[in-house]
Amino acid sequence: MPAVRVCPATGRTIHRQAELLVRFNAVVAVVALLIGAIAALLLVLTRWQAVHLLPAEWYYRLLGVHGMNMLIFFIIFFEMAVLWFAATVLLNARPAAPRFGWVNFGLMVVGALIVEWTQFTGRADVLFTSYPPLKAHPLYYLGIILFAVGALLVTAQFFATLVIAKREKTYEGSMPLVVYGAVTAAIIAVITLIHGALIYIPTFLWSIGVIESIDPQVYRMIWWALGHSSQQINVAAMVAIWYMLGALTVGSVVLNEKVSRSAFVLYIMFISMASAHHLLVDPGFSPAWKIVNTSYFMYMAVLASMVHGFTVPAGMELGMRLRGFNDGLFGWLRRAPWGDPGFSSLVFSVVVFGFVGGITGVTLGTEQINIIAHNTMRIPGHFHSTVVSGTALAFMGATYYLLPLIFRRKVAFWKLAKVQPYLFAGGLLLLVMGMTFAGSFGVPRRHWDISFSQAPFDVPFNPAVDIFLAMMGIGGIIAVTGALAFILIAVTSVFFGETVTEFPRGAEIRGIPQGLTNPPVHPANVDELNAALHAPERGFAGATPGTLVLVGVFLLAFILYYFTNWKLLSFLWKIG
Amino acid sequence: MLTKVHTGLEPVPGIWWRPAHKAEKIWVGIAFAWCMVLFAMMPLWHYRGGQNPAGVRTRVDPKAFYARTVEFANQYKIAEDRGIPIVQPPPGADVYLVGTTFSWYPILQLQAGKEYMLHLSSADVNHGFSLFPMNINFQIVPGYDYALRVTPTTAGDFRIVCNEFCGIGHHTMVGRVIVVDESGSTVADNAKATLKNGGAP
Numbered sequence: 220m221p222a223v224r225v226c227p228a229t230g231r232t233i234h235r236q237a238e239l240l241v242r243f244n245a246v247v248a249v250v251a252l253l254i255g256a257i258a259a260l261l262l263v264l265t266r267w268q269a270v271h272l273l274p275a276e277w278y279y280r281l282l283g284v285h286g287m288n289m290l291i292f293f294i295i296f297f298e299m300a301v302l303w304f305a306a307t308v309l310l311n312a313r314p315a316a317p318r319f320g321w322v323n324f325g326l327m328v329v330g331a332l333i334v335e336w337t338q339f340t341g342r343a344d345v346l347f348t349s350y351p352p353l354k355a356h357p358l359y360y361l362g363i364i365l366f367a368v369g370a371l372l373v374t375a376q377f378f379a380t381l382v383i384a385k386r387e388k389t390y391e392g393s394m395p396l397v398v399y400g401a402v403t404a405a406i407i408a409v410i411t412l413i414h415g416a417l418i419y420i421p422t423f424l425w426s427i428g429v430i431e432s433i434d435p436q437v438y439r440m441i442w443w444a445l446g447h448s449s450q451q452i453n454v455a456a457m458v459a460i461w462y463m464l465g466a467l468t469v470g471s472v473v474l475n476e477k478v479s480r481s482a483f484v485l486y487i488m489f490i491s492m493a494s495a496h497h498l499l500v501d502p503g504f505s506p507a508w509k510i511v512n513t514s515y516f517m518y519m520a521v522l523a524s525m526v527h528g529f530t531v532p533a534g535m536e537l538g539m540r541l542r543g544f545n546d547g548l549f550g551w552l553r554r555a556p557w558g559d560p561g562f563s564s565l566v567f568s569v570v571v572f573g574f575v576g577g578i579t580g581v582t583l584g585t586e587q588i589n590i591i592a593h594n595t596m597r598i599p600g601h602f603h604s605t606v607v608s609g610t611a612l613a614f615m616g617a618t619y620y621l622l623p624l625i626f627r628r629k630v631a632f633w634k635l636a637k638v639q640p641y642l643f644a645g646g647l648l649l650l651v652m653g654m655t656f657a658g659s660f661g662v663p664r665r666h667w668d669i670s671f672s673q674a675p676f677d678v679p680f681n682p683a684v685d686i687f688l689a690m691m692g693i694g695g696i697i698a699v700t701g702a703l704a705f706i707l708i709a710v711t712s713v714f715f716g717e718t719v720t721e722f723p724r725g726a727e728i729r730g731i732p733q734g735l736t737n738p739p740v741h742p743a744n745v746d747e748l749n750a751a752l753h754a755p756e757r758g759f760a761g762a763t764p765g766t767l768v769l770v771g772v773f774l775l776a777f778i779l780y781y782f783t784n785w786k787l788l789s790f791l792w793k794i795g
Numbered sequence: 796m797l798t799k800v801h802t803g804l805e806p807v808p809g810i811w812w813r814p815a816h817k818a819e820k821i822w823v824g825i826a827f828a829w830c831m832v833l834f835a836m837m838p839l840w841h842y843r844g845g846q847n848p849a850g851v852r853t854r855v856d857p858k859a860f861y862a863r864t865v866e867f868a869n870q871y872k873i874a875e876d877r878g879i880p881i882v883q884p885p886p887g888a889d890v891y892l893v894g895t896t897f898s899w900y901p902i903l904q905l906q907a908g909k910e911y912m913l914h915l916s917s918a919d920v921n922h923g924f925s926l927f928p929m930n931i932n933f934q935i936v937p938g939y940d941y942a943l944r945v946t947p948t949t950a951g952d953f954r955i956v957c958n959e960f961c962g963i964g965h966h967t968m969v970g971r972v973i974v975v976d977e978s979g980s981t982v983a984d985n986a987k988a989t990l991k992n993g994g995a996p
Contacts, residue, residue, distance in 0.1 A: 276963055309804060346960050350921045352937065353962070392808035400803075435921060436936045462803035472800050476811035478819055479803075500848045501934045502915070502941035509848075510837045518830035525826035529819065534803075541800065586837045587846055593932040594923045594958040661930035663923070663958035667966040674969040675877050675898070678927050678954045745800045759817045767818055774825065785836070785844075791931055793845045793910070793946035 226308075228624060228722040228735050236317035237307035241300045241625050242713075243324060245618070248296035249709050251331070252611075255288035256702040259695065263650070267692030268670055268685065275667045279346065282665060284338050286347030290449070290606065291366070292331050297614050298404065298456050299327070299373050304625070305401035305459070306380035311389040315379035323372040330366030333358050346665065348442065351422065351433040360423035367419070371412045374405045396473050396480065397466075400459025403483040408452045410491050414444035436503035440495075447494035450602070453610040454524070455486055457572070460613045461531045461565060467620055468562040468732070469555055470542055470739030471534040472749075474763070479530050485523035493517035496584035500593045509586050521581055528573045529770050533763040540762060541741050541748050548765045560636045561732050564616025567644035572609030575651055576601060578777045588784045591791070594665075597658030600651050607698070608647040612640060615705050619732050622709070628716030629730030632708050639708065643701030649694025657687040659787075848933065850943040851912075857937045861918040864891040868901040876902055876971065889914060889942075892955075892970075894922035894935050896962050899955050899970025907950045907976050915941045923959030926972065932958060950976040 222235050258281040264272040273281065307314050314320060337343040342356035349355055381402070384390065394402075418441040424430045462479075465471025473479060495512030498504055539551035556562045579601040583592040592598065622630050630636050660681050662669055671678045712730075722735045742748065752762035760767050801807060815823070841847050867882070867890070874881040880901040884890050886909030893900050895918040905911060915924055917937040924933040929949075933941060955970035 275966065279960065279963060279965075310806075344963065350959075352920050353960075390806040392806045393811060395806050396803035434938065436939055439921075439934075439936070459803075466802035466804045471802055473803050473807075475813065475815045475819060476807055477813060478815050478823065480811075498934075500932060502850075502852045502936055502939035505852070506841060506847065506849045510834075514834035514837060518833050521833070522823075522826050522830050525829075526823060529822045529826075533818070538802070581833065585833070586848065587840050587844060590846055590848055590932055591930050593934065594925065595930065595932060659930070661925060661927050661932075661956070663925060663956055665960045665965075666956075666958065669966075671966070671969055673967045675879075675967075676954055676969045676971050678956060678969060681928075741800060749800050753816060759821060761816050761818045763818055767822070770822060774829065777829070781833070785840075788846050789844065791846050791929055792948050793944075794931065795845070795847045795849050795944045 226624065227720065228738075231308055232311045233625075234307055234313050234317075236320070237303050237314040238625055240303045240314065240317065240320050240324065241308075241621070244296045244300035244303065245621065246713065247328060247331075248293050248300065249706055251288045251292035251296060252702065253706050254335070255285050255293055256699050256706065258282075258285035258288065259702070260699040263692055263695030263699070265667065267688050267695075268668075269689065270692065271668070276341070276344070278667045279665075280338065280341060280344055283343060283346045284335070287334055287338065289611075290347065291363075294453055294606070294610065294614075295366075295370055295449075296327070298408070298452060299324075299370065301456050301460070301617075302373065302377040302401060302405060304621070305398045306377050306384070308625075309395055309398050310381070310384040312380055312384035312387065315376045315383055320373065320376055323369040323376070326369030326372070327366050330362045330364070330369060333362030333365065337362065348446065349422070350442075351425065351435055351438050354426055357423060357426040360419050360426055364416070364419050364423060367412050367415045371409065374408050374412070377401075377405050393476070396476065397459050397463045399480055400455055400462060400483055403486055404452045404455035404459065406487050407448060407455055407490060411445055411448040411452060414441055414448065414491075418442050418445060436501065439498060439501065440503070443494040443497040444491055447497060448491050450606060451486060451490040451520070453606060455483065457568065457610045457613045458483075458527045458531070460617050461527070461569060462534070464561050464565040464613070464616050464620070465531060465535050465538065467734040468559055468565065468739065469535050469734075470538040470741060471531075472538045472541065472741075474530055474533055474537060478526060482523040482526040482530070485519050489516045489519040489523075493520050493584075496589070499584070499586050499589035506586065513584055513586060517581075517584060521577075524573075524577060528569070528577070528773065529766060531569055532769060533766040536763045536766050537749075537752070538739065538741075540752060541745050542739060543742075548768060551765060556733050558637050559733050560619045560630075560640050561616045561734060563640040564612050564619070567640055568609050568613040568616065571604050571612075571644060571648060571651075573773060574776060575648070576605030576609055578780050579655065580605060581777075582781050582784050585781075585784075588788055590794070591784070591788055592658065594663060595658035596654045596662045596664050599664050600654030600658055603647060603654065604651045608644055608651070612643060612647075615643070616640065618705075618709055620734065622712045622716070623719045623722070623731050623735055626713050626716070627719050628712045629719055629728075630708060630732070631711035631716050631730065632704075633729045635704055636708050639701055639704045642704065643698055646694050646697025646699070646701055650691050650698055651694070653687045653689070653691030653694055657684050657691065660684050660687075662688075848943075850941060852942070853940045854938060855916060855940040857916070857918050860891075860914075860916045860940060861893055861895075864893040864900060867891040872901075873904065879971075881973070884911065886911065888912070892924075893918050894924070894957065894961075894968070895919055897957070897964040897968040899957075899968065902971045902973065904973040904975065905947050907947050907974050910944055910946045913943050913945045915943070920961050921959045922957050922961050922968070925956040925958040927954040927956050929953065934959065947974040950974045
């Protein structure tokens with residue numbers, strides 16, 4: 220088999236080894252997603268108090284399994300695929316030391332298998348966070364260390380591939396914005412994985428008796444520099460995919476490279492310290508420490524997300540307007556390809572991540588407001604709207620394009636694929652709202668039985684809580700159905716899908732997203748059109764008035780939610 | 796002014812450090828100003844607000860903290876409920892509450908409108924202090940004494956739910972706090988408290 224091929228849709232050079240690495244990482248990611256999704260279904264049917272399916276032991280065990288498979292294995296294997304894709308396919312470069320890539324992939328798989336074994340056999344009932352003095356089997360920590368080392372080395376290969384691309388001049392000028400986003404993700408990954416080593420290596424030594432004790436507060440601080448920073452890898456990778464899907468589906472343009480790239484730099488500079496917002500009601504830190512880390516530092520990362528929250532939809536708007544969809548404020552949005560699962564995934568990912576995940580995240584991460592949120596169901600309510608309906612959905616949308624481009628297969632069950640993003644995002648929205656509202660009544664997260672049937676005292680929750688838990692349960696079932704539909708589509712396409720050899724222009728083919736056969740090309744005089752749209756007489760709203768309205772609505776929702784929470788806080792006892 | 800129209804998938808030739816359009820500048824400006832409001836609210840609430848996770852934070856040996864709590868409970872014990880002492884310290888006193896797998900010790904009886912110094916810690920693993928139905932939540936870490944100045948403003952019969960996973964019996968860990976009003980009678984108005992404080996987002 221030749222070492223390179225030319226992509227029939229995009230004309231890019233694709234290296235066989237890089238392509239295989241993308242494929243294998245993506246396939247393992249989907250396997251982890253399957254395990255995590257089955258666990259999710261069982262968990263949501265347990266937390267829905269009216270159903271209360273699992274026994275206590277298995278509830279806590281599967282909670283750990285769910286966290287590991289979704290937040291670590293699914294997402295990081297997929298991110299490894301994104302790194303290989305961005306460095307080789309998008310830069311037309313050959314991969315650095317591909318054989319070594321397989322060694323690292325093997326390390327990650329072995330590490331993951333060890334973790335799964337310890338968890339399923341009840342040797343690691345410490346949940347995802349494994350706060351000491353709770354102690355798991357030493358192999359649990361060792362498995363995570365192996366996985367992290369593998370991931371760190373792949374990141375190094377990614378940087379090496381960038382150097383190769385630059386040296387061999389595979390592209391001219393500056394690297395594309397999407398690759399720049401992937402570089403951001405990779406840099407944050409290095410910071411994150413170093414913190415992982417700093418905390419898991421001593422914890423492993425503690426578990427085998429070499430170190431006498433681990434300070435529980437220090438553990439919480441360093442662990443969250445891993446636990447939350449790893450979510451910032453996701454954010455950076457997700458935003459990069461937003462720009463990519465925008466370009467592929469509607470011909471999104473980059474409004475201003477300076478603004479978008481500066482926003483990525485803000486992520487790198489400020490996001491690690493922002494992990495402190497997990498420790499806002501912890502005893503080990505002073506208010507000054509908490510405020511500095513969660514204000515100056517976190518809010519500069521928030522600023523970055525608010526910038527992308529403007530530039531991504533504005534790029535879509537301008538891309539559509541330049542292609543002639545120039546009617547009114549929202550004509551570009553109405554006439555967008557809503558039947559393309561790549562596009563609908565993109566839109567729901569942006570909207571739910573921003574409106575729900577972003578607003579709740581910043582509010583809960585406020586020093587004092589955290590008093591009415593810490594460890595309640597509001598927390599999983601928040602991060603399911605960021606990591607799941609944000610990152611996971613963006614990855615799913617990208618997969619609908621990767622299947623024909625990289626796996627060279629048609630997307631199976633095309634009709635199901637078209638509704639899958641709606642199903643997944645809709646279910647998650649219900650789940651997230653159910654969790655958030657239940658949490659507002661003080662319902663704890665990570666808790667097997669809020670009827671407290673075995674407790675010494677009753678805890679009579681407001682009856683409204685039952686409605687919110689039912690909402691969570693039904694939403695969870697719909698969301699898991701959406702996830703399983705995605706897995707079915709992906710696995711069937713990869714192993715039994717029809718081969719794609721060409722992308723005939725203008726044709727509409729079942730199983731191939733419209734962006735590949737009807738690529739959103741701009742007309743030849745696009746630069747003139749762009750100048751006209753930016754003409755001074757169009758006022759300050761310029762070329763993207765629709766997006767300006769949308770972000771205005773966003774800001775109002777943000778302000779309302781934020782100050783409502785301060786008001787609720789003021790009703791509490793006096794504490795200080 | 797404008798760069799050549801391009802997508803995020805294409806490399807950018809030449810210099811791309813160009814001025815942004817007005818709309819972008821306005822949005823970045825508004826977003827930055829909003830972030831400064833977010834920042835200012837936290838120090839402001841320390842001055843003007845009544846709820847802050849500040850307190851006095853010290854390191855403590857978990858065994859010593861447990862012994863201190865038992866001593867405190869014996870000193871002010873007035874009754875017992877399900878084998879756990881009900882303790883009524885005088886207003887202004889240092890009050891101790893310890894989490895152990897899987898119970899809270901002791902039961903506190905406090906007076907509404909009076910300030911207490913509430914010391915929270917753990918004898919073993921991490922626990923979560925969650926006062927029901929007020930929805931006041933604090934992290935409890937073994938080895939650290941979290942002393943908070945607390946003034947209960949509402950009388951009632953309250954619960955402490957553990958909301959940090961502490962082992963397989965975690966969901967059975969519930970404690971009790973009683974707040975009496977000025978007349979000294981226990982007013983169990985949980986229902987009212989729920990309606991007043993449990994609502995909305």
